[in-house]
Amino acid sequence: MGTALKEKTKYKKPTYRKEVERVLKEYPILKVAVETEQEAEKVYPSCTLSYEERVNGGYSEYQSSTEKFGIRRANKCLKVKRIEKALTVLDLDERFIIDERYLKLNWVTDIQVYTQLGWSERNYYRIKERALWKLAVALNIL
Template identity: 35%
Template sequence: MFQLALMEINREETRRRVEEELERARIYKEVGFVRKETQLTPAYEPRYHGSTNVTSNQIENVAIFNVDTESRLKQAYERVNIALRGLKRMERDIINMRYLDDEDVLDFNVYNDLALSERSYYRRKSRALYKMAFAMNLEVYVCDTDVTA
């Protein structure tokens, strides 16, 4: 309990991690998951190399990648949706419009569309990002080592 009191949040890193997760969710929402395919074209040149006694199964590696990556992206998308449900309506609108709807939306466009002042918009956006960081367990702490007990 005492150690938690000594830790403060690294705001920039926390915001960056939440924005990365939101970008990943937006891409999954728009595109879904593009599966890798195996390359089954044989090479007709002889390969002269020593035996490494290592077997490689390209089909197995691609299948594992496809299943793991799709599962990870789907979980991230669901985690973002759950975190969004915990926000107030205006905060949810800000996050959806800025990060999840379109790719090239600027803050200027969002606060004009929502009829908010610039200051009010940035306060609400910041509050929403930190609520989402805690909901998705993405917060980054900085431990202050100069404090003595």
Template identity: 30%
Template sequence: MLFQLPEINREATKKKIEAILDNYRVVLLQVPDDLLPKVTAGFNLVPPSNTNAFHSSTEDTAIKRTEMEEKRNDFLAKVQKAVNRLPANERQIIIMRYMSQDHRFDYEVYNEIGMSSRTYFRIKSRAFYNLAFALKEEVYVKGSAS
């Protein structure tokens, strides 16, 4: 019995991977300013509960910040590992186009690599397909799983 892979929705998969790679660049530069601890007194009309549990906004902020940083680092590591599993030419395209500090357009990347436009887009498409499998983010066509 042979393994039959269900049909992949290429366009939806491409959009999903592009969104992940765009998110990667944003997350890489992200500094959470909104989770700073409060340094001024706050007043509330609701009386405190009598649970004898200590509640500190500074501790809550520190915990949220640590959890958020851990999630961010996990996401970055997951994407980096998946990209590192790609073949060299696919990896080069993805890194130059989506993972560098400066925003580049496709024509800048394929001119810098010295590749024709057609070859570049063919390899880029294959890179998205492989990256979707590496990240387990592929989108299947409904009803194609046999």
């Protein structure tokens, strides 16, 4: 009986929270990728993949690999800027939690973060939930 009750009351993350966490975990990798591409462009400014145009399938649309590369690169830069702008909405405690938990390349657990801060578990999760909600609104997820 006890396990059946536990299964019924199991906590399920809201969908917006999962999406915000996915975006935040992706951010450090995207930022490194954008910085690497910018450094490579400084060293090799005129180096491009290919200028030939190709027609794919039955479509009459021309697509070059250079154009695809440029679009992917612009999308990465746009994502990084959107996340950085959304992070400005957070107050100091919220920003610290998000930085420690998601924005470093070596990810840590919630327990490690609130133990390091000396906060209670309840207070930590309250602040974290508020921060994730603010980010969801700022990133147009909610």
